[in-house]
Amino acid sequence: MQQLLNVYDSAAMALSRQDWLLGTLARLVFAAVLAVYFLNSGVTKLGDGVIGVLNPSAGAYIQIFPKAFANVGYDSSALGLYHHAVVIAGIAAEFLLPVLILLGLFTRLAALGMIGFVVLQSATDIFGHGQYDALGRWFDHIPDAAILDQRALWLLLLVTLLIKGAGPLSLDKLLLMLRR
Template sequence: MHFICAVARTYDRIFARIQAFLSPWFPGLFARLVFAATLWLYFLNSALTKVEPGIAGFFMVRNSAYYQIALPAVEAAGGNVSAVPFLPWGLIVHLGTYAEFALPLLIIFGLATRLSALGMLGFIAVQTLVDITVHQVGGETIGALFDRFPDSVILDQRLLWTVPLVMLVIFGPGKISLDYLAARITRRWHG
């Protein structure tokens, strides 16, 4: 019995030291790296379909953005995007388009990370709602949780997308981030 207790204490000590070493910097950095490696290019490519090409084109939202984000409003306007009212639909399309560019970069660099991760969680929720209600994807695309198939595009994949974002909301970006650097600078100026 003493042997088992000694092994348990050793196990606890080893992993307590590992946790103490890693917890200030690794979880946030790892979550941001996972986000960058798996989702950044997805959202960048999606955002690029919503603006015109080139530097000047970046400031011009395409008609396709309205079809992707505000299809019911476009249909109500008879397919004429210029007839879609700016408030609220045009504003939603513009904010959604540029949020899709900005929020992932803020997360990757660890700047306003918690707020940006919350924004991306909201973005994913709205994207999912639009896919299901507006684009009316089928049940096989939506999938089901707690089934034996881990590859549905909506429920399975997007649930996994939220894991690093939830980690960032709860634990923050860690010490290797612009948030941490900004906090240190602010403390020096005001402390």
């Protein structure tokens, strides 16, 4: 039994020295699972023309401020500067933050921004859109609730990037080497 524990301990120590692995895998999983989701979501909010980000679609207001947009009769011009600024910032974040993570550039800052984004997205889904049925429960043997279960895994992935960084195949690593 002691021999088996020694092998286990040796393997565990070897794995714990692989600092590059978690950040690299987290970025790969982000690219495979979440990047296209957020980029496509950003596209649905763009208005017409080259500067569509500055002239968001009605869908952007419906998604981000569902109750406020309904209260003004779905007329975005009736909303204030605050609403417009938040929608534009949300669109920019949906494009910029995933791209930064994919490139491994300012990864920790981008992951922190994405964590805030996912928390706000979840709060909007629950309180703004009333998606209480998608909330789910933890510890309930059903692992696919859209909000609590799935987004907890998203946040774990993003916290991994926040703590571990992007890994060696990243622009963060290249910038670090250039600074040294």
